[in-house]
Amino acid sequence: MRIVMKFGGTSVATGENIRRIADIISSSVSKGHQIIAVVSALDGITEKLIEAAERAEKRDKGFIHNLGQELLNRHLRVAGEAIFNSSILKEIQLTIAATLEELEKILTGILYVGELTPRSKDYILSFGERLSAPILYGALKDVGLNTCFLTGAEAGIVTDDNFGEANPLMNVTKLQVKERLEPLLQKGMVPVVTGFIAATQDGITTTLGRGGSDYTATILGAALGAEEIWIWTDVDGLMTSDPKIVPSAKTLPELSFREALEMAVFGAKAMHPRALEPIMDSNTIVRIKNIFNPNGPETVLVKETKAKPGTVKAVTLLKDVALINISGAGMVGAPGTAAKVFEVLGKNKINILMISQGASEANISLIIRRNLMEKAVNALELALLGGGLIREITGEDDVCVISVVGAGMRNTPGIASRVFTAVARRGINVRMIAQGSSELNISFVVKESDGPAAVQAVHEEFKLGEVSSF
Amino acid sequence: MRIILIGFGVVGQSLAKLFIKRETELSSLYGFRPKVVAIADKGGIAVNQRGLDLQRMLLIKAEKGTVAADNEYGNSKMSVFDLIESLEAEVLVEVSPTNVKDGEPALSYIKSAFKAGKSVVTSNKGPLALALPALIELAEHNNVYFRFSGSVGAGTPILEFAKRCLHGDRIISVRGILNGTTNYILTEMAEGRVSFEEALQKAKQLGYAESDPSMDIDGIDAACKLVILANWVMGKRVTLKDVSIKGIRGISLKDIEAVAREGCTIKLIGSVNGRLEVKPEKIPRNSPLSVGGTLNAVTFYSEFAGEQTIIGRGAGGIETASAILRDLLDIKQELATKLLS
Numbered sequence: 001m002r003i004v005m006k007f008g009g010t011s012v013a014t015g016e017n018i019r020r021i022a023d024i025i026s027s028s029v030s031k032g033h034q035i036i037a038v039v040s041a042l043d044g045i046t047e048k049l050i051e052a053a054e055r056a057e058k059r060d061k062g063f064i065h066n067l068g069q070e071l072l073n074r075h076l077r078v079a080g081e082a083i084f085n086s087s088i089l090k091e092i093q094l095t096i097a098a099t100l101e102e103l104e105k106i107l108t109g110i111l112y113v114g115e116l117t118p119r120s121k122d123y124i125l126s127f128g129e130r131l132s133a134p135i136l137y138g139a140l141k142d143v144g145l146n147t148c149f150l151t152g153a154e155a156g157i158v159t160d161d162n163f164g165e166a167n168p169l170m171n172v173t174k175l176q177v178k179e180r181l182e183p184l185l186q187k188g189m190v191p192v193v194t195g196f197i198a199a200t201q202d203g204i205t206t207t208l209g210r211g212g213s214d215y216t217a218t219i220l221g222a223a224l225g226a227e228e229i230w231i232w233t234d235v236d237g238l239m240t241s242d243p244k245i246v247p248s249a250k251t252l253p254e255l256s257f258r259e260a261l262e263m264a265v266f267g268a269k270a271m272h273p274r275a276l277e278p279i280m281d282s283n284t285i286v287r288i289k290n291i292f293n294p295n296g297p298e299t300v301l302v303k304e305t306k307a308k309p310g311t312v313k314a315v316t317l318l319k320d321v322a323l324i325n326i327s328g329a330g331m332v333g334a335p336g337t338a339a340k341v342f343e344v345l346g347k348n349k350i351n352i353l354m355i356s357q358g359a360s361e362a363n364i365s366l367i368i369r370r371n372l373m374e375k376a377v378n379a380l381e382l383a384l385l386g387g388g389l390i391r392e393i394t395g396e397d398d399v400c401v402i403s404v405v406g407a408g409m410r411n412t413p414g415i416a417s418r419v420f421t422a423v424a425r426r427g428i429n430v431r432m433i434a435q436g437s438s439e440l441n442i443s444f445v446v447k448e449s450d451g452p453a454a455v456q457a458v459h460e461e462f463k464l465g466e467v468s469s470f
Numbered sequence: 471m472r473i474i475l476i477g478f479g480v481v482g483q484s485l486a487k488l489f490i491k492r493e494t495e496l497s498s499l500y501g502f503r504p505k506v507v508a509i510a511d512k513g514g515i516a517v518n519q520r521g522l523d524l525q526r527m528l529l530i531k532a533e534k535g536t537v538a539a540d541n542e543y544g545n546s547k548m549s550v551f552d553l554i555e556s557l558e559a560e561v562l563v564e565v566s567p568t569n570v571k572d573g574e575p576a577l578s579y580i581k582s583a584f585k586a587g588k589s590v591v592t593s594n595k596g597p598l599a600l601a602l603p604a605l606i607e608l609a610e611h612n613n614v615y616f617r618f619s620g621s622v623g624a625g626t627p628i629l630e631f632a633k634r635c636l637h638g639d640r641i642i643s644v645r646g647i648l649n650g651t652t653n654y655i656l657t658e659m660a661e662g663r664v665s666f667e668e669a670l671q672k673a674k675q676l677g678y679a680e681s682d683p684s685m686d687i688d689g690i691d692a693a694c695k696l697v698i699l700a701n702w703v704m705g706k707r708v709t710l711k712d713v714s715i716k717g718i719r720g721i722s723l724k725d726i727e728a729v730a731r732e733g734c735t736i737k738l739i740g741s742v743n744g745r746l747e748v749k750p751e752k753i754p755r756n757s758p759l760s761v762g763g764t765l766n767a768v769t770f771y772s773e774f775a776g777e778q779t780i781i782g783r784g785a786g787g788i789e790t791a792s793a794i795l796r797d798l799l800d801i802k803q804e805l806a807t808k809l810l811s
Binding site: 340343344347374375378379381382383384385386387390 | 471472497499500501502503505519520558560802805806809810
C-alpha cells in the first residue's frame with residue numbers, strides 16, 4: 001500500500017520524537033508499504049521566523065543575531081538526539097549550518113532594506129521545514145532506510161504567486177509530482193518532503209497558508225494515487241467534543257470529509273478545510289493518529305459514511321467570538337440592507353462566521369472573531385447609521401458558538417428540538433441560531449459562561465460518550 | 471467613529487462635554503457615535519480601545535490636572551507618536567496649544583496621523599499658518615480628510631460659508647475682523663474713551679486677553695487666520711511669512727477720536743486683495759464690518775453674488791468645539807460614502 005505520512009510540529013519537536021517517527025516508518029516499510037513522509041517545522045519555529053521577519057523589517061539587528069544562534073542550537077540538539085551514526089550526523093549538521101547561513105543572509109538583506117514583501121516573507125517562512133526535513137532524513141538513513149529529502153518545490157508542487165496562501169496549479173503539480181517521486185518510490189526509497197512550502201512556475205518560494213503541511217500531504221497523496229494519508233498529531237484523532245469540557249468525550253472512529261470540514265470550521269482541531277480539497281472526490285482514506293499512542297484510537301476520514309439517521313457526531317465549542325446585532329425597523333422590506341452590511345465588513349477584511357436573520361427582517365445577527373468586534377461595530381456605525389435604515393448596531397463579546405455536527409441529522413425531524421430541549425433543561429438561553437440547508441451542522445450562540453454546560457447537555461442528550469451510538 | 475483627542479484644555483474639554491450632552495441626538499439625527507479612544511494632554515495619555523468614559527476623564531482632569539492620572543487607562547510613558555501610529559482610529563482631533571514659531575508638536579502629530587491613514591480635525595492655527603498647502607497635499611496623497619473650520623471664527627462658519635455657500639462663484643477679495651480681543655480693546659477705547667493700556671487691562675480682567683497678549687495685539691493671530699482663509703477660500707498657496715502685519719499697539723485714544731469726527735472707527739482689518747495684509751484701518755461706522763465687542767466679521771467680495779458679510783463670535787471653547795463637531799460629522803459622511811461605494 002502507498003501511504004503519505006504527515007508529521008506535525010509537535011511530532012518533530014524533539015529528537016526522541018523524530019526517532020519514534022523513524023521507527024514507525026521503518027516498520028511500515030518492512031510490512032511492504034511505500035511511504036512518503038511530509039514534515040512540518042519543529043514546534044514553535046514558524047512563529048519564531050515570522051517574528052524574525054518582522055523584527056528585521058524594523059531593523060532589530062540584535063534579535064536577528066540571537067535568533068540565528070538559537071535556531072542553530074536547537075536544530076543541532078534535535079539532530080544529535082535523533083541521529084546516532086556520527087557520519088550521518090556530520091552530514092546533517094553541515095546541511096543545517098549551510099541552510100541557516102542562507103537564512104541569515106536573507107534576514108540581513110531585509111534588515112538593510114527595511115522592507116518585508118510577502119514574497120520575501122514566504123521565503124523566510126520556508127526555512128522551518130527546510131531545517132526539519134534533513135533531520136528526519138538523517139534519522140531514516142540511520143535506521144537503515146533508503147531515503148532522500150526534497151522541498152515541496154523539488155517534489156513538483158507548483159502554485160500561483162498568491163504569497164502567504166498560494167494555490168496549487170493542481171494538474172501541473174500532479175504531473176510533476178508523479179514524474180519526480182514515482183521513480184524514487186520504484187527504487188524503494190522513502191522521500192522526505194517539506195510540508196507547507198512550494199514554488200511558483202518560476203521557482204519563487206511560496207507557502208500554502210494555515211494547515212499547509214496537511215495540504216502538502218493531500219496534494220502528494222492525490223498526485224501519487226496513495227491509498228491512505230496518515231496525519232500524525234499529538235491527540236487520539238478527532239473527538240466527539242473537547243475532553244477538557246466533556247470528560248467522557250470519545251474518539252470518533254469515522255467521519256466523512258464534509259463532516260470533518262464542518263468541524264474544522266467550528267474550532268475542532270481538525271484538518272484545515274483547504275487541505276481536504278485535493279482528495280475530496282477520491283477514495284483516499286485519511287487517518288488521524290496519535291504519534292504518542294500509535295496503536296490507540298484513531299479517526300478515519302472517508303468520502304462517504306453511512307450515517308445512522310437521527311444521530312449526531314460531535315459538539316464543538318468556538319470561543320473568542322463576538323455577536324454583532326444590527327437592528328432597525330427601516331430594514332424591513334428594504335432590499336440591499338444585508339448586502340450593505342456584508343460589503344462594509346468585507347471592505348474592512350472582517351470575516352463572518354455565522355449569520356442569522358428572522359423573517360421579520362428587523363434585525364440581522366452576525367458572529368465574527370472577537371478581536372475584530374470594535375472594528376466591525378465602528379465601521380458599520382460609520383457607514384450605516386444615520387440613513388434611517390438602521391437604528392442601532394451593538395456588539396457583545398461574552399458569547400460563544402456551539403456547533404452540532406453530523407450527517408445523520410439530514411432529513412431527520414426532531415434533531416433541533418432535542419438539541420434545544422437539552423440546552424433549555426439546563427436553564428441556558430439561546431441567543432442566535434443558524435442551520436444551513438445542508439443540515440450537516442446546527443450552530444447556536446449562548447453566553448460564554450454557559451458554553452461548557454451547553455456542550456455537555458448536547459453531548460449527553462445524544463449519548464456521544466457511548467461509542468455504540470455510531 | 472473612533473477619535474484620538476490631542477489636547478484637553480478648554481476646547482478639548484468643551485468637545486467632550488458636547489459629546490456627552492448631545493449623545494442621543496447625534497446618534498439619532500446623524501448616526502454619529504463618537505468614541506474617544508485616547509486623550510493626550512501635557513501630563514500624558516489615557517487610552518481605551520473601547521472608548522473612554524468622558525465624564526470620568528473630565529473629572530480626573532479637573533481633580534488631578536491630567537488624564538494620565540486615571541488608574542485604569544492612564545499612561546504617562548507612552549509617546550503621542552506611538553499612540554497616533556499604533557492605535558486604531560479614524561480621526562485625530564488636534565486641539566493642543568497654538569505655536570506659531572514652528573507649529574510643533576502639532577504639525578508633526580498631524581503629519582504622522584496622515585501617514586497612519588487617519589483623518590485630522592484641528593482648530594490649531596500654528597500648523598495651518600505655517601504649512602497649510604503642504605498639509606492639504608499630504609492629506610490628499612494619503613487619501614484621508616483634513617478639516618479645520620474651528621480655526622477661523624471659532625463657531626462662526628466663516629470657512630464653510632465661503633467654500634460652500636459661494637460654491638461656483640469666484641471670490642475676488644476678503645476683508646475682515648479676525649480677532650476678538652483686539653476688537654474688544656478698540657471698541658472699549660472708542661466707547662469708554664479710555665487709553666489703549668486701560669482697555670487692555672480690562673480685556674485681561676474679563677478673560678478676553680492672555681497674560682501675554684502679543685499674539686492678539688500684534689496681529690499675529692489675525693494673520694494666521696488670514697493665511698488659512700487665503701489658502702482654503704481663494705486657493706492661494708501662502709504661509710504666515712507672506713503676510714505683512716501691523717498690530718494695534720500704536721493706536722492712541724487720540725487717533726480714535728480723530729476718525730470718529732469723520733463718522734469712522736478704527737478696526738484691525740485682515741485683507742486678501744492681491745497681497746495679504748493685517749493692519750489697523752479706518753472703517754465707516756455704517757459699514758457691516760463695524761461690529762463691536764469681541765465679535766468677528768468677514769466680508770467676501772464675490773464676482774457674481776456680490777458682497778456678503780458674516781458676523782459672529784470668534785472665540786470660545788464651546789464655540790470652537792461646535793465647529794470641530796461639524797467637521798467630524800462631515801468626515802463621518804465622507805467615510806460612509808467611501809465604505810458604501
